Amino acid sequence: MNLPSSGAVARILVVLYSSLLLACTSLPRINPDMLQSPAPQVQLDDARGPLPEARSNAILKRLKASGMETNIFDLHLAIEEALVGSPLTAGNRVDLLQDGPDTYAAMFEAIAGARDHINMETYILEGDEVGQRFANALIAKQRAGVQVNLIYDSVGTLGTPPAFFARLREAGIRLVEFNPVNPMTVRAGWDVNQRDHRKLLIVDGRIAILGGVNISGVYSSSSAGSGHQGRPRGDMPWRDTDLRIEGPVVADLQKLFITTWDRQKGGPLVARHYFPPLERKGNAVVRAIGSSPEEPYSQIYATLISALHSAQSEIWLTSAYFVPDPQLMDALKDAVSRGVDVRLVIPSSTDSWLVFHAGRAYYAELLDAGVRLYERRDALLHVKAGVIDGVWSTVGSTNLDWRSFLHNQEVNVVVLGADFGQRMRKAFLDDVQGSEELTLESWQRRPILARMSERIGRIWGYWL
Template sequence: MQFSVLYLFAEWIVRILVIPVIAYRYRPPSALAWIAVISFQPMIGLALYIIFGENRLPRRRIAEHARRRRALQLDMWPMLQKYCVDPQSGIDGQSKHQLSVQLGEMPAVANNDFQLIDDTSEAIDRIIQDINEAKVCVHLLFYIWRDDEIGRRVTDAIIEAEKRGVECRVLVDAVGSRRFLKSRAKDLQAAGVEMFPILPVNLFRRRFHRIDMRNHRKLVVIDGKIAYTGSQNIVNPDYGTKKLIWHDLMMRLQGPIVMQLQAVFLTDWYAETNAELEKAECFPTPEAAGEETLQLFPSGPTYHTMNLHRLIVAMLYQARKKVTITTPYFIPDESLLQAIEVARLRGVQIILVLPEKSDQILVSAAQRSFYGQLLEMDVEIYLFTKGLLHSKTLTIDKTFALVGTSNMDIRSFALNLEMNLILFDEETIQKISDQQQKYLESAYPIHLNHWGNRGFFKTFGEAIARLMAPLL
């Protein structure tokens, strides 16, 4: 009896002390979600809050990231200056570019070559081929790296490059690639490859505040002249489950844009190692490689605002005719929902292409809870049936497109380090639109009358999951 009284007293102490802190530190949706968890189960809620509650990196790390970004921008500027452009004419076009530069801190650059690769095997083959031809340095940064067939092939190619005298450096997320770090990582290090985990987890002496705040970027830079980014990890396409084949999208890039991707790698490298790499080696003089104008847009908790979220919401308010989005995870907050609603009220066609089946049960349930609301706005929702659609794309009016690593959820906007390419040229954007059309051809639409007639238990479970949406 005495223990029960003490436990009850402790629960109320947790509620009284923690709930005001949450209300002060969080925006209302997230605050209400945390308050609900802690009110229902104070001790469990407190433990979860201690582990997952902080949504910012330490101030010192944020300041150091900002300093490194500014320093690298100054280093690149003399070589990039002649390629920097205002990508679109008119007040609206210049306004879009000014916003993306202010939020992402990188300008649009011209004369790039852009190749889209939608097949996992082809993407890995191209990456390995370029590694095999590397002369100076190879840099790789990935969220997931597995010791499977694809992982071993890329690992072997890096080891062989190191043996030829190429400087090879690898960053992998400490959580997403934890199994690889325990297995093949030692082989890379034994061969002389410099390899480090990103944001290593230590529950007792954490280097950051939230253990699910991850580096979700995918990046390859070879000799400072060729780069890859997109949604593809170093993993077999049946990763996680043999029942779902992942469909990814990668980009092979040449031209001045490669310097921006290299700058992201160098910034993340310095954050983990405190080592500055040789600039002459990393930044060879850029050369014109094509006709495309591109801009890299890094995002994440090292920036003072949810900069990618701000950009997408602003672009939706400027949309005039059509918006198409493909993403594996779609959990919008209120401001994103309002931007979608306002766009629909102005007559903008909005198409969402999402996977029919997902690898994340709770996230998928929360995502489905928004379908009815979106369908009532006359948003067109299509469910992809040929596997897990992992490609992350956004096109607006043939004047603006995003392709990269970021999902359309709070985790990608607020917690993960991400990177996306902004496309401005109509012909280049059309390549993304054509790829989106391929996905649409393997998807079926859902309709409001059918969706609203599903069983009580399905809708009830999704409603419960939606309460956790601000935390997902």
């Protein structure tokens, strides 16, 4: 989240006040009985469109055979497809990027190789050294004839000098400020509680990079290795996860970007080849899922709850901001009761005091139910990822909190298969190695001040 600096406090108060004036919306109820109904056919697409039924079934059979004994490949995939509307797409290559340095290296490489257009969407874009590096790279491409289109969130960039964006605009880069805080500058209606939390880079309609990494100097160091013990929080490396994707699913991510551009009244996009013919790049089966508060429900939330209900052996989740709603709590506890190994890696420190303590208010209930909790040490955790039964993985911008599910635009992908699942399991276990496991006995001995902070945070959970 990496909230803006104190210089923007007045405008943040406007945002907070306006959020309290809004009527409360609710999360969809995903009924586990759905998973007992006859399963509709699961459809897979590839670079040329829908695959024949026999080919789709063969791919799903191969994926199922390569993983753990699991229910994920039975009813769940059809339920997920009905919930989110986007198809599973075969023929993709997915690379796992851990922490800012790896993600930035992949982003700069993709930008340098751009020949037609660059579409970029981000929550935070700071005017620091890292932000200037990105600005320089994007301006250079724009001047070389590559059209650059940029969507940035108004709240996420409150601390960024206006001159930073003026420089981009003067170079010919097309800009959209998502839901401006200033009501005099809005194009699509004033609703400052709805934020664009996505982090998405699409180059030439062929390469996409997405996950949790914003554009900020806090990501300049890696969490790998040791030597951070005892550092103050501000000096800790940030731990995050992104994906680099090539293949047919990039077209679905491109549609999400263009939909946001249109909804925000960005005007006609400069004509470019936004949807080039896409070739098979690998063997990964991927589904792109975008959520927006303008839609009836969060498709990412519905997908997650459906997957939790279907889990048979493991649910391993990592979340930087964890403020669960009742249905999510029930799904985690119910999974433990049927013998599923449920583990969460959560932060030991944070950049958001209220969110941190709001989440900790639920730890006793989870620990009592048998959920295993690990607090990541020596790094500021910003990951939003999960792996279920070793075969269903998700990475994106979505936290396990009310704000992500109700108030934010988010983007995640679901990747199927044991090969990628093993990479996700290893990353999770590496985080466990850098964590301290909480026990119910030790948690019940926490000081009274911590309990009071949790009560305060829990009151605000819906709006955080």
